[in-house]
Amino acid sequence: MSMKELQEKDLKYVWHPCSQMKDYEKFPPIVIEKGKGVYIEDVDGNTYLDAVSSWWVNLFGHSNQRINDALYKQVNTLEHVIFANFTHKPAIELCEKIISISPDRLKKVFFGDNGSSAIEIALKLSFQYHQQIGKTNKTRFVNISDAYHGETIGALSMGDVDLYSKVYKPILLDSIKVEGPDCFRCKFNKERNTCNAECFINMEEKIKIIHDEVSAIVIEPLVQCAAGMKIYSPKYLVKLIELCDKYDINLIADEIAVGFGRTGKMFACNHAQISPDIMCLSKGLTAGYMPLSLVLMSDKIYDAFYDDYNTMKAFLHSHSYSGNPLGCSIAVETLKIFEDEDIINKNKIKSEYLKNKVESVLKDIPYLGEYRQLGMIGAIELVKNKETKEPFESEKRVGYNIYQKALKKGVLLRALGNIIYFMPPYVISEEEIDFMVEVARDSIIEYFNENK
Ligand SMILES: *Cc1c(COP(=O)(O)O)cnc(C)c1O
16 A cells, blocks of 8 residues: 555544644655664655654664564563462563662552553552541642643643643642743743752742642653753752652652653652652653553552551552563563663763754754753754744744654654754664754754745
8 A cells, every 4th residue: 555545544544642633634644664773664665763762762763673572572471461469570570670770769669551640650649648647638739830741631630731731621630830940931040050949949938838738749850841841950859859858748750751861860860869759650661662651659658558458558550451561571671771781871972972963053043042951852942032032923833844844854853842852762873863963953944944
């Protein structure tokens, strides 16, 4: 079947995620046949450099030989088994390994099957924990502005990206939003590399008043990815954990996007040398292969559930695919690759290369507001007015148009609003970084030449 025929069939039946399907009339879905390394290839043989790691999940390239082998081996041994009263080696090995590399409070692991479900689990755990230790007033959750924690009702309730949540407001949990860091447009006139997280005052003052009713604060450590790769200072996290400990509030670190080396350290929390009570992991956990998530927690949380059955303190949450062995075996192999191939150190050189490369083309980029980078995440924020940092009107769909131009040039650079970002698989080479950055530059220039 030709590309066109496949596209027609697709649009007859499929509803794609995060899309206005009417857009597909002019811009039908590209039918991908295969992937290798940082490239994906469509049925006509066109290749695209996957600069967004297929929505932030891929770490070691498409069709990675080591992971393929681990998966084949596992699928020929055990594909799945009920995880209540049963267990298996891949789950045991994964949990032992993940606890050994995670922040020190985290001692136990609960399984989910995607990022949003990990957030749901974390919220339920925190709420039930406080019920069971007798702090029954602690029933509410706090998040920060521009937060994103997923799409299911509980997770969406913790978010603050109107685009995704506004219409559902009447059916969401009533979370408490506190203004968080906004370093590019800092209201305290500071800079993220030298500030003392002055903006934390908003959180401190709010929590001082409402701490009696707060069960947990949910946060994306260091980078608010969905909000447009907004990067803030680790000092904010240092202050946050102190505040949480002071008032018996659980800190839920959502490392779903930033975990597994994205920010230059294994976990973003490591930059601040803090340990949350609960940490959510997914995305890179399986290097982009399978849906799987983990919720790590401290003994303090776990112990509040541990009692005779009839006390009814158990955590009776489950998913049909809890602890899926295929996902676990891939995750184990992923962690082995980190060790064997010294990924964190190698990424230091790569992220430095990326930074230098982008900085060398910045002078060419019109309407540049800021380039910010942390580890293997880089983001170019385009603004309508450089002085006032006024953003482009969202109706102009600046990023979406640039994205389409970049695709024609062979790079998948899915933008977030007016922010063009790089979040490539770690196997990207220096030549491929050059190509990715040059295509971004050329696409931006071309768009603005055509849309003065
Ligand atoms: C992607 C993401 C989620 C949701 O994960 P899904 O697997 O898409 O449900 C939650 N939090 C953050 C920070 C994310 O980036």
